[in-house]
Amino acid sequence: MFSTIGRLALSFIHYLGELALLFAETVKAMFVAPIRWRLLLRQVVEIGFRSQLVVAVTGGFTGAVMAAQTYFQFHRLGMDSAVGAVVSVSMFRELGPVLTGLMVSGRVGAAIAAEIGTMKVTEQIDALRALGVYPIDYLVVPRVLALMISMPLLVGESVALALLASHFVGTNMPGVSAAYYQHQTVLYTDSSDIIMALTKGFFFAVLIGFIACHQGLNTKNGAVGVGRAPTEAVVISSLAILISNFFLSFALNMIFPGGV
Amino acid sequence: MIEVRDLHKTLGTEQVLRGVDLRIATGETCVIMGRSGCGKSVLLKHLIGLMQPTRGEVLVEGENIAGLPERKLGEVRKKIGMLFQSGALFDSMNVEENIGFPLKEAGVRDKKEIADRVAEALEMVDLAGEQEKMPENLSGGMRKRVGLARTIVGRPACILYDEPTTGLDPIASDSINHLIRRLQKRLRVTSVVVTHDMKTAYHTADRIAYLHEGRIYFHGLPQEMHESPDPVVRDFIEGRSGDSD
Secondary structure: OHHHHHHHHHHHHHHHHHHHHHHHHHHHHHHHOOOOHHHHHHHHHHHHHHHHHHHHHHHHHHHHHHHHHHHHHHHHHOOHHHHHHHHHHHHHHHHHHHHHHHHHHHHHHHHHHHHHHHHHHOOHHHHHHHOOOOHHHHHHHHHHHHHHHHHHHHHHHHHHHHHHHHHHHHHOOOOOOHHHHHHHHHHHOOHHHHHHHHHHHHHHHHHHHHHHHHHHHOOOOHHHHHHHHHHHHHHHHHHHHHHHHHHHHHHHHHHOOOOO | OEEEEEEEEEEOOEEEEEEEEEEEOOOOEEEEEOOOOOOHHHHHHHHOOOOOOOEEEEEEOOEEOOOOOHHHHHHHHOOEEEEOOOOOOOOOOOHHHHHHHHHHHOOOOOHHHHHHHHHHHHHHOOOOOOOOOOHHHOOHHHHHHHHHHHHHOOOOOEEEEEOOOOOOOHHHHHHHHHHHHHHHHHHOOEEEEEOOOHHHHHHHOOEEEEEEOOEEEEEEOHHHHHOOOOHHHHHHHHOOOOOOO
């Protein structure tokens, strides 16, 4: 049993080491190699523009259901007016970035791992190298940069739709006035909440990008490996988002304390 | 042009190469032969730095490329082209984009120049006019030809061929063999061909190196190999496994 735990711990450290090396290589590539703007733009369209629907639907319906549920609970305590503030702060600080991260990891992380994995097992990555093109410059940098650009925007879009939906649901409940709802929402939401949402979005983009690219670049065993890479990319990046969010929340709360 | 000295490679627990010494002169066509899994492709990948040796040296025009970081290998790789076993075409690009890719990477921006050089490369591999096709619509033989066109478009000084006829029917194989020979005459490049196909070897080789148990067991002219009395070489040439029914 101890040997199994030891083996698992070693393989986890090995995995973290590989991720750290990929991170270092990619950061270096961003400064020493020219940015491929056309590839970057294509990835922004693929990753950012095409993820909008899923992110918007997730944000909108989460905001709506949260407003309804908060109202049902708070109404019994006579705190109807706090619904907007609770939804707003929750969406900015936690649910917006986390749900957007999970949706993007499912949609984009899987696609990145599958695409790079297929290139790996069909020798296309070796072909790139043989043609004098460094795969990190060509494959990893545009994807990671596109995620870094797109994710904060997607988080913003998701939260905005959540607030709109929650406003619609909240102000249509008996006993809640629209003016008071808006006033309370604005009163309890400040720039630190927005900064926290965008910071988390950026951090999750880095996690998704490196985990997915790493899974793709390390794909082995032909079709079986290509099938496994996206699944593992989604599972690992989703877990990484959920776990890191806990620590990130504490750290960011120290820097950007909430409340009035 | 290329020299390999005391090359060792261990993959996992298996020692694939156990001290390979080989010298390939400029303009020569060297065919590396051996049984499946003996390490031919591993040896070939060391010549372009796609694999790093466990021990030993790989000299390209006198420069040892073993242990060079990936970015520095880019310059060496511009001198050497490689045809992969599967062709390794970029499946998101059509034939023209695949062949034009090395030119764009080398900084050629003139669209007409790229189109002309792609057309010229396609003409050399007998695929003129196929620019618009996607890789998924090409046969195995055509993929290898397009892969070869992509390799020669950058005008390398040396071309490495990894199993150029594997998986092709005899007529397509013969056609590829003639193509390799024709390109050697036309482009005057150094060539290294990895194969276990005797016909390809006799058709294309100036010299043949036979890889056996991780070392170069025989290195000589095709005629010398053909007449070799050595039982290991004879078993390979005549396809004798030693098994009985």
